[in-house]
Amino acid sequence: MKMRLLLAIAGFIILVVHGAVFYDQFFHEWERYQTAYFDQARSMSKTDAERASFDGRQPKIEQLLITRFGDARVDRCTTCHAAIDDPRFESYAEPLKSHPYSEALGDRKVDGNWERRHKFSDFGCTVCHAGQGRGLEAFDAHGGDHFWPEPMLGYVTQANWRADFKDRLVGADYMQSNCVQCHTDPEFASTPLVTRGRQLFVEKNCYGCHKIEGIANGTLGPDLSEVGKKFKNDYIWESMVDPRANLATSFMPRFNLTDDETKALVVFLKSRRGVNFAETSLDRYRQSLTAVSPVPPGGAATAAGDPVAMGERLLGERACLACHKLGEKDGGVAPDLSFQGLLRDEPWLVEHFRNPRARVPDSIMPSFAFPDSDFSALSKYLLSLTKPPEYANASEIYSNYCAxxxxxxxxxxxxxxxxxxxxxxxxxxxxxxxxxxxxxxxxxxxxxxxxxxxxxxxxxxxxxxxxxxxxxxxxxxxKDPRRELKPRDIPDQSPIAMSDDSIQRGARTYAMRCTGCHGRKADGKGPNALDILPRPRNLLNRDFIHSIPDRRMFESILYGVQGTAMPSWIDYGMTKNDVADLVNYIRSLNGPPAGGGR
Amino acid sequence: MNGTNETPSLWGSIRMMPSNIWHSLFRHPLPSSDLGRAQTSFTNFFLHLHPVKVNRHTLKASYTMGLGLISLYLFIILTVTGILLMFYYVPATSQAYDRMLDLRGAVAFGTFLRNMHRWSAHGMVAVVFLHMCRVFFTGSYKPPREFNWVLGVVLFLLTLFSSFTGYLLPWDQLAFWAITVGASIAGYAPFIGNDVKFLLLGDTLVGQEALLRFYVLHVAVLPVVMTFLVAFHFWRIRKDGGLSRPPEADAPPAAPEGAAPLPALAMIGATEGSVSVIRPKRYGVQGLVRGPFTKVGNVPDNSVFSWPNLLMAELFVFAITVVGVLIVSMLFDAPLEEPVNILHPPNPAKAPWYFLGLQEMVSYSAFWGGVGIPTVEVIILLLVPYLDRSKKGIGRWFARERLLANVLFLTFALVNIGLIIIGTFFRGPNWEFVSPW
Known part of the structure; x- marks a missing residue:
C-alpha cells in the first residue's frame, strides 16, 4: 500500500512537471507581442478592409531568410518586433516600436511617405544590428548570453564584461562597424567613428606592430585582419586599455588613449573581419599582394616654422613615449631618449628612423613610414635634447640611468x-x-x-x-678583483690577408665549430642559442663587427669569453691561422661599414 | 453438432470482435490467483523477461538501490529523447550549431528534450558507475555471475563512449575542445595511438569527418550494441539464478518441508552443486536445464510472485527516475557555448567531466595518465571475478570476509572520483591549481 501511495505521488509530480513544460512551450512571450500588435493595428485601421485583414491573423513565428550577405541568415526578430515596418508605431515602446526612418541611413520621403533604403526583406536585421537571429526570447535573440559571439552592437552588454568600461560599450554608433562591411569607402560620411579609428590606427602607430591586410604590415603584434570576427567589443576595448589583462606576456604599451579615441578604435577594429560583403576573396587576395605601409598625414608639412617644436609635437602625437622614455614619461619598452642630442648625430638618427635595423640589427622598433620631413623634424627635436643630467654621484647615475x-x-x-x-x-x-x-x-x-x-x-x-x-x-x-692574466699570444693584425681561399677555409671551420651556437646563418640563433645566457653574438651585426679590431676577435676566439659560453678554442686545437681564416670569413659576411654617424 | 464448434454468424463475429481482439492481445485477465500470476508472467512477451517468482531479497531497496534499473530507464529515456532530437539534428559542421539554436529557440519542447537527453546521459554515466560499485561491494560478481560482471564492465565502457560521442554533436566550443582533448588522450597510446585517433576522427583534427563518425556511432552503432548487450546482461541474470543474495535468503521463512532428498545424480544432466535439496519430482524438459539455480517445482521457499511485487517495484523506480530527470531538466538548461572557433581554444580546455580524472593524470604523464593507468584499471576490472575466487560474502553489503577486496575497490573508486573532482573544480588556466571559491 505504501508503495502505491509513493507511486501515486511520483505520478502526480510527473503530471505537474509535464503541465509546467507544456505551459512553457505553448505560451510564448512573442505570441503576446504579436496579439498586442494585431489588436492595436486593428483599432488604428481606417478602413473595414484593413481591419478585416487582421481578423484572421494568428500569432506565428515570422522569419526573414537573408542569403545576400555572407552565409544564409535566419532572422526571426520580426516575430516579436511585429510593428517594425509600420510607421504608425513610431512612438510605441519596444518591442512594438517601428524602426525609425533616417536620412543618414539613406531613407527618403516620397510623396509624404518614407521609403527605406535598407529594406528589411533584403537586409534582415542582424546584418546591421548583430544579435542572434534565430532566437525567440529576448535574452537569446539580443545576444545577452555571454557565450554568444555577436551581441547586438551598442545595445547589449553581456554579463561577464568588465564593469569599469561596460557602460561605454553602449551606443548606436557602435553599429558603424557593421555599416562598413558594405560601405568600404574609407571616408564614408555615415561612419565617422570608423574613419576616426582608421586615422588613429595610423597616428598612434598601431600599424608599426600590427598587421591588417590592405592597411598595415606590422609583425610584432597579433594580426588584426579578422579581429572583429574573433572578438567582442569588450575584449577589444580591454586589450587596448589593459594589454596585459588578456595576455600576461604582452608587451604592448599602454597608449593612454581617451575614451573617445578608444571607442573609435574599437569600432574600427570591430569592422575588421577579413573578407567583407563588398569584396570577393579575389579582391582580398589582390590587396594582400600589394605591400602597404600607411603614411600618416605629414606633420611637418602642415605646420610651418620651427622643426624642433614640430618634432616635439610629433613625438607626442605619434605615441613615441608609449615605448620610449623622455624625462618623466616612461613607456617601459624602449631606450631612454632624454639626452639623445648628446648620444647620436643626425645621420644616425635619420638612418635609424628609416630602418632601425640598419643600425641595431636585432631591434624590435618598427619601421614607421613617416614622411622624411617628419623624420627630420623628430631628429632635430631629439638633437636639441642636449642638457646633461645632474646626478650627484655614481650610485645616482647608475640607478637613474644604467639600471x-x-x-x-x-x-x-x-x-x-x-x-x-x-x-x-x-x-x-x-x-x-x-x-x-x-x-x-x-x-x-x-x-x-x-x-x-x-x-x-x-x-x-x-x-x-x-x-x-x-x-x-x-x-x-x-665584487671580485681583476686578476692577473697569463700572457697571451695574440696578434694585433690578422696574419692571413683577406682572400677567397681564406674565406672558404674560414667557412669550413665555421660550419664545423661555430654553427651550434652562432647558427648556420651566423645570426647568433643556432640550435643551442636558447640554452645559453648571455646569448651567442649575432655575427651579422655589421656595426658591431666593424667596431672591434682583429685583436679582440682573436682574443675571444682563441682564449674564450669568460662568463659566457664561448670556450677557449686554443684548447680544442685551433691555431692562429684557423682563427685568421675565421675572422676573414666573419668580416666577409658583413658589408662595408655603415654610412657614418654614431 | 456441438454448439461450441458452431461457426458464428457474421453479425456474431462483428459483435464479438472487440472482445476477441482484446483477448487475443491479452490472453489472461488481470490475475487474481497465483496460477494466473504465474501464467501472466510466463506468457506475456514483455513480462517473460521476468521470472515467475523472485526472491524477497531481490526486492529489498536497500540491497540494489534500483541502480541497474535506473540505468536501464535512463537508457530508455535517452533512446526516446534521442530519437526525437534526431528529427532536428544535422551532422554537418555548417548546420549543427544552428540546429542547436533552433532547438533552443524555435522547436517545441526543444530545450526540454535537449536538457532531458543531456542530463540523462550524465546521469547514466554516474548511475552505471554506482551500479558497478554496488555489485562489487555486495560481492555479486562471484560465481556463477563472473561473466555478467564482465558484460557489465563492457557496458560501462560503452556508456562512457556513447556519452563521449554525443558530447561533440552540439558543435560548440565546449564540445569541440572536450573532444579534442579526449581524442588527444587516445593519441597517447604507444604505437597505435595516432592510428586510433585518426580512426576515431577521420582526420588529424576534429572536423566534419569526426562529427559524422561520432554521429553514426552515437545514434546507430553504440545504441544497437548496447541494446544487445543489455539484453544479454539481463538474460544472464535469469540464467545465473536471479540477483545475488546471501545463501540464507533462499531458506523459506516457514519450517522446511520434511521430504527426504533423492540422490542428486539420479537426474541426467544435472550437475552437482550447491543445491542441497533435490526433491522428488518428475522432470520435464525444464528439469534438464543445466545449472543449480533453475527453479523446478513449486516448493515453499522465500520467494514471491513477480506480478505484482517485482512489477510494482520496477514501476516505482521508473517513476522516480522520470521525476528526477524531469525536475533536473526543468531547473537546469543544457549548456550551449560559442560556436566552434578553432583558433580560440578556451583555457583550460577540458574533456567531459567523466574523463577529467584522466586529464588530471595526463597532466602528470601523458602516457601513464592517459593510457597506461586506465588500461591497467580496465583490465583489472574485467578480471576482478577471476582474481577473487573466494565464495564468501556474497549478497551482503561490505561483508566482513571481503574487507580487503572492498577496501581496494573503494580506494580505486575514491581516487578516481577525487581526480575527477580536482580536474573539474580545482583546475584553472594552464591547468594550474585554483580554488573554486
Whole structure:
C-alpha cells in the first residue's frame, strides 16, 4: 500500500512537471507581442478592409531568410518586433516600436511617405544590428548570453564584461562597424567613428606592430585582419586599455588613449573581419599582394616654422613615449631618449628612423613610414635634447640611468632588458670583468657598443663620472678583483690577408665549430642559442663587427669569453691561422661599414 | 453438432470482435490467483523477461538501490529523447550549431528534450558507475555471475563512449575542445595511438569527418550494441539464478518441508552443486536445464510472485527516475557555448567531466595518465571475478570476509572520483591549481 501511495505521488509530480513544460512551450512571450500588435493595428485601421485583414491573423513565428550577405541568415526578430515596418508605431515602446526612418541611413520621403533604403526583406536585421537571429526570447535573440559571439552592437552588454568600461560599450554608433562591411569607402560620411579609428590606427602607430591586410604590415603584434570576427567589443576595448589583462606576456604599451579615441578604435577594429560583403576573396587576395605601409598625414608639412617644436609635437602625437622614455614619461619598452642630442648625430638618427635595423640589427622598433620631413623634424627635436643630467654621484647615475637596462642588481635584467637584443651585460658574471682590463669598459661606456642599444655616453658624463660608475659597478656587482692574466699570444693584425681561399677555409671551420651556437646563418640563433645566457653574438651585426679590431676577435676566439659560453678554442686545437681564416670569413659576411654617424 | 464448434454468424463475429481482439492481445485477465500470476508472467512477451517468482531479497531497496534499473530507464529515456532530437539534428559542421539554436529557440519542447537527453546521459554515466560499485561491494560478481560482471564492465565502457560521442554533436566550443582533448588522450597510446585517433576522427583534427563518425556511432552503432548487450546482461541474470543474495535468503521463512532428498545424480544432466535439496519430482524438459539455480517445482521457499511485487517495484523506480530527470531538466538548461572557433581554444580546455580524472593524470604523464593507468584499471576490472575466487560474502553489503577486496575497490573508486573532482573544480588556466571559491 505504501508503495502505491509513493507511486501515486511520483505520478502526480510527473503530471505537474509535464503541465509546467507544456505551459512553457505553448505560451510564448512573442505570441503576446504579436496579439498586442494585431489588436492595436486593428483599432488604428481606417478602413473595414484593413481591419478585416487582421481578423484572421494568428500569432506565428515570422522569419526573414537573408542569403545576400555572407552565409544564409535566419532572422526571426520580426516575430516579436511585429510593428517594425509600420510607421504608425513610431512612438510605441519596444518591442512594438517601428524602426525609425533616417536620412543618414539613406531613407527618403516620397510623396509624404518614407521609403527605406535598407529594406528589411533584403537586409534582415542582424546584418546591421548583430544579435542572434534565430532566437525567440529576448535574452537569446539580443545576444545577452555571454557565450554568444555577436551581441547586438551598442545595445547589449553581456554579463561577464568588465564593469569599469561596460557602460561605454553602449551606443548606436557602435553599429558603424557593421555599416562598413558594405560601405568600404574609407571616408564614408555615415561612419565617422570608423574613419576616426582608421586615422588613429595610423597616428598612434598601431600599424608599426600590427598587421591588417590592405592597411598595415606590422609583425610584432597579433594580426588584426579578422579581429572583429574573433572578438567582442569588450575584449577589444580591454586589450587596448589593459594589454596585459588578456595576455600576461604582452608587451604592448599602454597608449593612454581617451575614451573617445578608444571607442573609435574599437569600432574600427570591430569592422575588421577579413573578407567583407563588398569584396570577393579575389579582391582580398589582390590587396594582400600589394605591400602597404600607411603614411600618416605629414606633420611637418602642415605646420610651418620651427622643426624642433614640430618634432616635439610629433613625438607626442605619434605615441613615441608609449615605448620610449623622455624625462618623466616612461613607456617601459624602449631606450631612454632624454639626452639623445648628446648620444647620436643626425645621420644616425635619420638612418635609424628609416630602418632601425640598419643600425641595431636585432631591434624590435618598427619601421614607421613617416614622411622624411617628419623624420627630420623628430631628429632635430631629439638633437636639441642636449642638457646633461645632474646626478650627484655614481650610485645616482647608475640607478637613474644604467639600471633601466642593466637592472638594479646589475644582473642585466632591467625593466626594459627583455626588449633589447643583444641583452644588456650582466655585471654579476664576474669572470668576464675580472679577465678584462678596465680600459675596455671605459671605452664601452664612452663610445657605446655599436650595433646594440648601448649608447656612447662620453658627452653625457664626464671622464671622472664614467670611471666612478665603473668603480661602482665593480664594487657592487662584480665584487671580485681583476686578476692577473697569463700572457697571451695574440696578434694585433690578422696574419692571413683577406682572400677567397681564406674565406672558404674560414667557412669550413665555421660550419664545423661555430654553427651550434652562432647558427648556420651566423645570426647568433643556432640550435643551442636558447640554452645559453648571455646569448651567442649575432655575427651579422655589421656595426658591431666593424667596431672591434682583429685583436679582440682573436682574443675571444682563441682564449674564450669568460662568463659566457664561448670556450677557449686554443684548447680544442685551433691555431692562429684557423682563427685568421675565421675572422676573414666573419668580416666577409658583413658589408662595408655603415654610412657614418654614431 | 456441438454448439461450441458452431461457426458464428457474421453479425456474431462483428459483435464479438472487440472482445476477441482484446483477448487475443491479452490472453489472461488481470490475475487474481497465483496460477494466473504465474501464467501472466510466463506468457506475456514483455513480462517473460521476468521470472515467475523472485526472491524477497531481490526486492529489498536497500540491497540494489534500483541502480541497474535506473540505468536501464535512463537508457530508455535517452533512446526516446534521442530519437526525437534526431528529427532536428544535422551532422554537418555548417548546420549543427544552428540546429542547436533552433532547438533552443524555435522547436517545441526543444530545450526540454535537449536538457532531458543531456542530463540523462550524465546521469547514466554516474548511475552505471554506482551500479558497478554496488555489485562489487555486495560481492555479486562471484560465481556463477563472473561473466555478467564482465558484460557489465563492457557496458560501462560503452556508456562512457556513447556519452563521449554525443558530447561533440552540439558543435560548440565546449564540445569541440572536450573532444579534442579526449581524442588527444587516445593519441597517447604507444604505437597505435595516432592510428586510433585518426580512426576515431577521420582526420588529424576534429572536423566534419569526426562529427559524422561520432554521429553514426552515437545514434546507430553504440545504441544497437548496447541494446544487445543489455539484453544479454539481463538474460544472464535469469540464467545465473536471479540477483545475488546471501545463501540464507533462499531458506523459506516457514519450517522446511520434511521430504527426504533423492540422490542428486539420479537426474541426467544435472550437475552437482550447491543445491542441497533435490526433491522428488518428475522432470520435464525444464528439469534438464543445466545449472543449480533453475527453479523446478513449486516448493515453499522465500520467494514471491513477480506480478505484482517485482512489477510494482520496477514501476516505482521508473517513476522516480522520470521525476528526477524531469525536475533536473526543468531547473537546469543544457549548456550551449560559442560556436566552434578553432583558433580560440578556451583555457583550460577540458574533456567531459567523466574523463577529467584522466586529464588530471595526463597532466602528470601523458602516457601513464592517459593510457597506461586506465588500461591497467580496465583490465583489472574485467578480471576482478577471476582474481577473487573466494565464495564468501556474497549478497551482503561490505561483508566482513571481503574487507580487503572492498577496501581496494573503494580506494580505486575514491581516487578516481577525487581526480575527477580536482580536474573539474580545482583546475584553472594552464591547468594550474585554483580554488573554486
Amino acid at each position: 633601466r637596462c642593466h637592472g638594479e642588481k646589475g644582473d642585466g635584467l632591467g625593466p626594459i632588458a627583455v626588449y633589447l637584443d643583444p641583452a644588456p651585460r650582466d655585471f654579476t658574471k664576474a669572470s668576464f670583468f675580472t679577465s678584462r682590463p678596465a680600459e675596455r669598459f671605459v671605452d664601452s661606456i664612452k663610445n657605446g657598443v655599436p650595433g646594440t642599444s648601448m649608447p656612447p655616453l662620453s658627452r653625457v658624463f664626464s671622464e671622472a663620472q664614467i670611471r666612478d660608475v665603473l668603480a661602482y659597478v665593480e664594487t657592487n656587482f662584480v
